[in-house]
Amino acid sequence: MKQALCHISSNAEVMPGIHLMWIEAPDIAAAGRPGQFITVRCGDFPLRRPFSIHQVGKDNVIAGSDATGTKQPQVAILFKVTGKGTLWLSQREAGERIDIIGPLGRGFTIPPRSKNLLLVAGGIGLAPLVFLMQQALSQHQITLIHGASTAVQLYSNSSQLSTISYQRVQFIPVTEDGSAGQKGRATDILPDFLDRADQVYACGPVGMYKAMTEMSSRAKRSKLKLKKCQVSLEVRMGCGFGACYGCTIDTKKGLRQVCRDGPVFELDDIIWQEVSL
Numbered sequence: 001m002k003q004a005l006c007h008i009s010s011n012a013e014v015m016p017g018i019h020l021m022w023i024e025a026p027d028i029a030a031a032g033r034p035g036q037f038i039t040v041r042c043g044d045f046p047l048r049r050p051f052s053i054h055q056v057g058k059d060n061v062i063a064g065s066d067a068t069g070t071k072q073p074q075v076a077i078l079f080k081v082t083g084k085g086t087l088w089l090s091q092r093e094a095g096e097r098i099d100i101i102g103p104l105g106r107g108f109t110i111p112p113r114s115k116n117l118l119l120v121a122g123g124i125g126l127a128p129l130v131f132l133m134q135q136a137l138s139q140h141q142i143t144l145i146h147g148a149s150t151a152v153q154l155y156s157n158s159s160q161l162s163t164i165s166y167q168r169v170q171f172i173p174v175t176e177d178g179s180a181g182q183k184g185r186a187t188d189i190l191p192d193f194l195d196r197a198d199q200v201y202a203c204g205p206v207g208m209y210k211a212m213t214e215m216s217s218r219a220k221r222s223k224l225k226l227k228k229c230q231v232s233l234e235v236r237m238g239c240g241f242g243a244c245y246g247c248t249i250d251t252k253k254g255l256r257q258v259c260r261d262g263p264v265f266e267l268d269d270i271i272w273q274e275v276s277l
């Protein structure tokens, strides 16, 4: 874990209300693993805001917007403007510096024998899954279900977003208004893809996780077997590194701190009634 004052290489609104920011942070880029996060000091707000590492790279800034001109290893965050902190962050420009801490938390793990990975993203929950995809792509078959409210909120529709080659990724869009892909939610079509998956990874709103948990508990009778599933939790956080216990949740294995023991947990370990996201 490192604290650093880092240059912003680029910051652009890549989908309505969603920003992609590349930050020169060589140490975090080298040490960060999929599912881990950074915290950013947003202006004068005392609490840092947590964001998943979305990608790491060297030259992956938005074309024409690299003000620093350097080729330092970078980390990207993909964030939705939801309040004062993220609004402040969205207004930062290339060349400015921001105070970040990372990498933090425990990320996703890929079991050695798994070949087919099924990634399920609800909205901005896509953010950490792209880094997982980036790392796993060379040795795994990947299916990514991305559920969004409408077509313009779909990752694949934003050409500037990623330099990741999608050739080996089966991308399945789902939109609530039916403007792209199947109409509905990611969890509606999830059962169709479970048979082939060795491991499931998910990030999204609590409703999505609850739907998945119900699916999993029905498994014996319906023969629908939800495979081992790792989920990333975005609970409200205080310090981000285990000092304040503000993000403690109850799991079947006892109390856990999301910032230090997570944010990635096994879906079946979480006692969902106790979690408020």
Ligand SMILES: Cc1cc2nc3c(=O)[nH]c(=O)nc-3n(C[C@H](O)[C@H](O)[C@H](O)COP(=O)(O)OP(=O)(O)OC[C@H]3O[C@@H](n4cnc5c(N)ncnc54)[C@H](O)[C@@H]3O)c2cc1C
Binding pocket: 037, 047, 048, 049, 050, 051, 052, 053, 077, 078, 079, 080, 081, 082, 083, 084, 085, 086, 087, 124, 127, 128, 233, 234, 235, 236, 237, 263, 277
């Ligand atoms: C491990 C982790 C990873 C995350 N990754 C991403 C990401 O990649 N992209 C993204 O858009 N968002 C992500 N979030 C959510 C993001 O941290 C919040 O949206 C952000 O903190 C909101 O700040 P705000 O000041 O704009 O909102 P406000 O509502 O004004 O924030 C007030 C306080 O609540 C906290 N807070 C509010 N909403 C959330 C939330 N959903 N989760 C956690 N804390 C919250 C803030 O940190 C702040 O302390 C992540 C959260 C966690 C815990």
